[in-house]
Amino acid sequence: MFEELEPADIMLIGGGLIGLTFGLLGQSSRFCFRQAVAESFEGKRAGQLRGWLIATLIAIAGTQALIPAFEIDLMESAYWVESLPVLSLVAGGVMFGIGMMLARGCAGRQVVLAATGNLRSLIVIMTIALTGYMTMRGLFAPVRQQVEGLWQMGLDSPDVVQGVSSLFGAEAETMRLGAIVVAALLAVVLIARTFILRENIFLTIAAMIIGSVVVGGWYVTGVIGYDEFEPQRLESLTFVAPGGNAMQFLMIYTGATANFGIMLIGGVIAGSFTSALLRRELKLQSFSQPHEMLRYLLGGALMGSGAVMAIGCSIGQGLSGISTLGFSSIISLSAIIVGSRIGHVIMQRQAASVEAKLAAAE
Helix, strand or coil: CHHHCCHHHHHHHHHHHHHHHHHHHHHHHCCCHHHHHHHHHCCCCCCHHHHHHHHHHHHHHHHHHHHHHHCCCHHHCCCCCCEEEHHHHHHHHHHHHHHHHHCCCCHHHHHHHHCCCEHHHHHHHHHHHHHHHHHHCCCCHHHHHHHHHHCEEECCCCEHHHHHHHHHCCCHHHHHHHHHHHHHHHHHHHHHHHHHHCCCHHHHHHHHHHHHHHHHHHHHHHHHCCCCCCCCCCCCCCCHHHHHHHHHHHHCHHHCCCCHHHHHHHHHHHHHHHHHHHCCCCCCECCCCHHHHHHHHHHHHHHHHHHHHCCCCCCHHHHHHHHCCEHHHHHHHHHHHHHHHHHHHHHHHHHHHHHHHHHHHC
16 A cells, blocks of 8 residues: 555645544543643542553654664654754753643643544644744754753763663664563553443543554654655654644745645544544534633743754653653753642642632621
């Protein structure tokens, strides 16, 4: 089938199918990074947190297996870099984490919700796309470039496997095999626990497929869709940069060309809408108060600019990036979690303040 298609066509079809799969499962399972970290902050160990860990471990095992099997060069992705813009990664990650909690959902989750009729999420993803593009190439780009240049750390190895191999004088292939085995075993343990306890089985199955979809993204862009004569950046699931590109594509359709990321966004919207339609969960939802809209707008702006500075969102870095075991992804994801903690505290204090005012009014 794919042998008869041009690499560009494979990219488009692959991006659409991967987005469609994520949209169907993301809507039906409520798969959500924000909820996963919120559970961890509240001391919970099941539900979304376990699902996210399963997806992450499967993505790591599968991606690390792809590298030697198909000689994929992840230096052509955004996550393996020779020089780490440390301050940008940390600041961007913290910004994204705070914004994610303020807007009650990461970029990927917002796209899924918008397709089901959530007008709050529609406003948020438009804000994310706009501010992300402004930070990447527009008004905020000079500021981003200044921040990136403040602290650059040169790397001898772009990922953990090669770094540890160099440190201990071991073979990179051996270390990579070890990473695959450890990630796969941990995933099996978590999956087995789910089925033994009979907890959140559908979410677990969805997480397994979503982790595999991340691997599929690398396979499409790095193997079957890769064109050595017209090479494109390797990518998998991510939402902020593709969201900005999709918005630009809609505005200048006759002068633009679709790509993997744009088709990914379209597939997620189609999949989420279809899932919500079949489950009878299509419903228009909007803001209850003006100040709520301001909070969502602020959250979207922080996520848009933060994701560009951190080279990815909670899915771009937290699933696709971390599957490469790149040092940039580890730093960004850690910063996103720190920012999420700050945002979680802000939201808790806001909720406590509202409750106190209601109690005083009574």
